Amino acid sequence: MKKILLLNGPNLNLLGTRQPEIYGHTTLADVERDAVALGTELGVEVVCKQSNYEGQLVDWIQEARGQMAGIVINPAAYTHTSVAILDALNMFEGPVIEIHISDIHTREAFRQHSYVSYRADASVIGQGVDGYGIALRDIVGRL
Ligand code: DQA
Numbered sequence: 001m002k003k004i005l006l007l008n009g010p011n012l013n014l015l016g017t018r019q020p021e022i023y024g025h026t027t028l029a030d031v032e033r034d035a036v037a038l039g040t041e042l043g044v045e046v047v048c049k050q051s052n053y054e055g056q057l058v059d060w061i062q063e064a065r066g067q068m069a070g071i072v073i074n075p076a077a078y079t080h081t082s083v084a085i086l087d088a089l090n091m092f093e094g095p096v097i098e099i100h101i102s103d104i105h106t107r108e109a110f111r112q113h114s115y116v117s118y119r120a121d122a123s124v125i126g127q128g129v130d131g132y133g134i135a136l137r138d139i140v141g142r143l
Contacts, residue, residue, distance in 0.1 A: 001045050002069035002143055004136065006035050008050040009057060009076030015101075015129075023101050026129045035072075035132055042140045044069070054078055054085065061088035070095040070139040072132065079104070079114045086115040095142040097135040098123040 008028060011018055016027035032048040039046035047068070051057050057078065064071055071092060078085050079100070089096050096119055103126030104111040117123055122138055124131040 001043065003045045003047055003067065004039060004139060005060070005064050005068040005071045005073075006032065006046050006048045006132070006136075007057060007060060007071060007073040007075075008048075009074060009078050010052040012074060012076050013050050013052065024128055031129050031132050035136060038133055038136050042137065044140055044143070046136065054082055058084050058088045061085065061092060065092055068092075068094065069143050070097070072097045072099060072135045072139055073116065073120075074099045074101070074132075075116050079116050080110055082115055086119055089116065089119040095121045095139050097121060097139045099131045099135040100125045101128055101131060102126060 013028055015023055015031065016025055028050060035046045035048060049060055061071065071094065073096065075082065075085055098114065098116045098120035104114070105125065121142065124135045127134055
């Protein structure tokens with residue numbers, strides 16, 4: 001069975017309690033459980049990882065080469081700062097979908113630029129946590 005890596009970046013471990021007026025009340029555990037269940041429905045194994053550390057995310061993206069069919073990533077704040085994550089994604093051969101829970105284009109100016117968008121095959125933005133399911137369906141359609 002093909003595997004999809006679902007990667008979440010810094011502070012998303014606190015989803016559900018973190019600024020719920022922006023990110024909602026759903027926890028990361030809920031998001032990951034739903035993603036795994038949807039993956040089963042779509043015929044893929046979803047492997048979920050979260051880290052607050054840029055280097056750890058880079059390591060996981062490197063390890064995904066040859067192992068994972070695609071990557072769904074919410075790089076969180078590293079979206080706007082990390083050339084290292086972009087470079088790691090540029091070495092990955094499969095499809096990459098970027099997802100943001102909030103609408104980064106209507107928030108602070110510094111959130112409106114995404115390094116990951118240079119590599120992402122598609123971006124799902126501002127759909128709340130439903131965006132993870134949209135991203136998953138999209139990536140499976142590309143396999
Ligand atoms: C986010 C948006 C980022 O700007 C922010 O730093 C996050 C979450 C989102 O999902 O809306 O941590 O990626």
